[in-house]
Amino acid sequence: MNTTINPARTALPSAAEQSPTTKAQVSRERMIDAAAKIFVERGYAGTTMRAVATQVGFRAASLYYHYRSKEDLIEAVLARGMGSVADAVRVSLAALPQEATARERIEAATLAHLNSVVTSGDYALASRRVMVQVPIHVRRRLVSLRDAYSELWLEILESARAGGELRDEVDTHLARTIILGALNSVLDWYRPNGKTLREIAEQFAIMTEGIFRRV
Amino acid sequence: MNTTINPARTALPSAAEQSPTTKAQVSRERMIDAAAKIFVERGYAGTTMRAVATQVGFRAASLYYHYRSKEDLIEAVLARGMGSVADAVRVSLAALPQEATARERIEAATLAHLNSVVTSGDYALASRRVMVQVPIHVRRRLVSLRDAYSELWLEILESARAGGELRDEVDTHLARTIILGALNSVLDWYRPNGKTLREIAEQFAIMTEGIFRRV
DNA sequence: GTCTATACTTTGATAGAC
DNA sequence: GTCTATCAAAGTATAGAC
Incomplete structure (x- = not known):
């Protein structure tokens, strides 16, 4: 069964794969x-x-x-798709100065998310569209990746609340889910020669302004 | 080939099917x-x-x-899914008084859309997830349905602009697409025993408040 | 209208030559 | 590492009995 040195055994090495040699x-x-x-x-x-x-x-x-x-093949695709977006957003947040407002963190995360899904292309699309179709035992191994990223956005919103930046009516769980849904849906229509990511991110900022307390 | 009275020839009668007898x-x-x-x-x-x-x-x-x-089967499913949501939103808009503001129209359309996709259930989900996977000639026959509904939302936003209700920075095309993406993504996580549709619609209203001019 | 039986095609996967 | 050859299983669709 070729188990000695078959590289298929390491189909999921890590999201950060080195450039192949x-x-x-x-x-x-x-x-x-x-x-x-x-x-x-x-x-x-x-x-x-x-x-x-x-x-x-x-x-x-x-x-x-x-x-x-x-199954191995789809698992490798989906893991990369979800991992790369989460990594990119985490990196962009870490690059912000300590004193950044929650609003700035949200805008940075938005742009990083959009940038990443567009760069990941088919990987991000696959994790969005194909996830529900894979065999259940494969999906189970992957949901934790998705949940961890979703949790990151909740933390961002919760810290906004703690800082007094959010309006009282905002439900952080609901807002988190709606924001992520809207961000991911960009994949369904984004075209490289259409609106730029910066324009899209800006429109997001305008639209979600309703969650912030007015100053 | 059984073409004489085979009902399979009328697989797409219309979105508004009578109760079967x-x-x-x-x-x-x-x-x-x-x-x-x-x-x-x-x-x-x-x-x-x-x-x-x-x-x-x-x-x-x-x-x-x-x-x-x-192919006939999936076409019937997708046509019903797209038709029922569009119909529901049109009906809810028609029920509004003439003097309704654009903001009220948007809120009515939002609630009607959410209500409809939840009611249509699998039909709405199918038109969202499976559309891209069907054979190209089937998909071509269906895109006009989707486009017509998308156009309706653009008209709503354009009339908001004409009425001076929108902020100048809002791009109606972009806003339309983002709103529809966010609305449709609700399907991916909505559960009947979770948040009510009214709560979700309300959160939408809060979040999209950023598009309106402040009074 | 729904069944059984079956023709024909495509699929995921393996064995073994090179 | 990649190929050819091949298999068992599962798929769409049709024919014809009931």
């Missing part, structure tokens, strides 16, 4: 890129190992040298 | 209900005619008496 790493990157794209277009069941392989100029059997199964 | 109509309703649910859970390719039939206590072959193909 070996031949195997190059192939795996090209395969997972193609997979992300096709999973998004056709859904989990609609994606065939043959289609993914063909896209990269391989035969289906070659996929199995790098990924043990179709 | 004949045996065939009853079966078709139960089939399309089951199909909507399974399409949502497993995607287009992941939904099998067998699974749909089994859910209703039939054999797969029986589906083909009522729907000519899997």
Whole structure:
């Protein structure tokens, strides 16, 4: 069963993968890129190992040298999609000065989120659209990633509340969910030659201004 | 090919279907209900005619008496999903008094939209999640439905602008898209025993207050 | 209207040559 | 590492009995 050195055993190394050097790493990157794209277009069941392989100029059997199964492949795609967005937002928040207001933190997180999902492209789209279709035991291994990111946004809003920046009527849980829903939906219509991310982020800032106490 | 009286030829009668009376109509309703649910859970390719039939206590072959193909079935589901939400919002807007402000119109449309997607349930979810996965020629026949509804929201915002209710910085196209994205994303997390629709709509009103000129 | 039976195609996955 | 060859399972759809 080829278990000795088969790299398929390490299909989920970490979100921060180094730039590939070996031949195997190059192939795996090209395969997972193609997979992300096709999973998004056709859904989990609609994606065939043959289609993914063909896209990269391989035969289906070659996929199995790098990924043990179709489930392994989708798990790698989804984990990367969710991990990269969360990482990007955390980095951007950490870069803010200590004395930043909650409002500034929200704006920074918004821009970082939008930037990241656009950069991640098919990976972010896959984690949004295909997540619900994967086998339940795969999904269970991934929900914690999603929940952790969702929790981060709640913390941002809670600190805004603690700082007295939020209006009393605002429900932080509800607001968090609505904001994330709106942010993620950008993926469904964003086009590189349309509105810039900065314009979109600015419009977000205008629209969500209703949550802040008026000064 | 059974074309003489096969009801499968009229798979898309209209969004406003009468309450079924004949045996065939009853079966078709139960089939399309089951199909909507399974399409949502497993995607287009992941939904099998067998699974749909089994859910209703039939054999797969029986589906083909009522729907000519899997494509016919998904088209019927998606058309109903999109049509019912648009209809509900139009009705709620028409019920407003002539002198209603744009703000009131937006709030009415918001509540009607939320109410409708929750009522439509799987049909609305399907038109949101599965639309991108259906064969291209099926999707082409459906996009006009989606576009018409999207256009309605733009008109609402444009009339708000004409009435001087919007802040100058608001981009009506962008705002329309963001609002619709946020509204639709409610489907992904709404649970009947959680927040009420009225609470959610109210939170929407608070959050989108940023688009209005301050009085 | 719904069934059983079945034709035909595609799929995920494995074995073993190179 | 990637290929060819192949298998068992599952899919859509049709034909014809009831």
